[in-house]
């Protein structure tokens with residue numbers, strides 16, 4: 001992991017899962033939401049957070065069950 005420098009450390013957006021730096025000057029991002037999702041209305045963002053939670057849980061579950069390596073997607 002990178003060491004936090006001058007109070008900045010990578011954050012993960014609660015709504016879309018994007019990694020972002022916070023705080024960044026002139027960037028509206030908040031501690032929990034990236035600059036994209038901060039513009040989303042709170043009601044909608046709540047839904048995004050719910051979906052993102054489900055994705056996170058699914059990813060975790062998949063990782064737990066994927067004993068065998070998954071065949072790589074066909075490169076094109």
Ligand SMILES: [Zn+2]
Nearest residue numbers: 013016034037
């Ligand atoms: Zn986001």
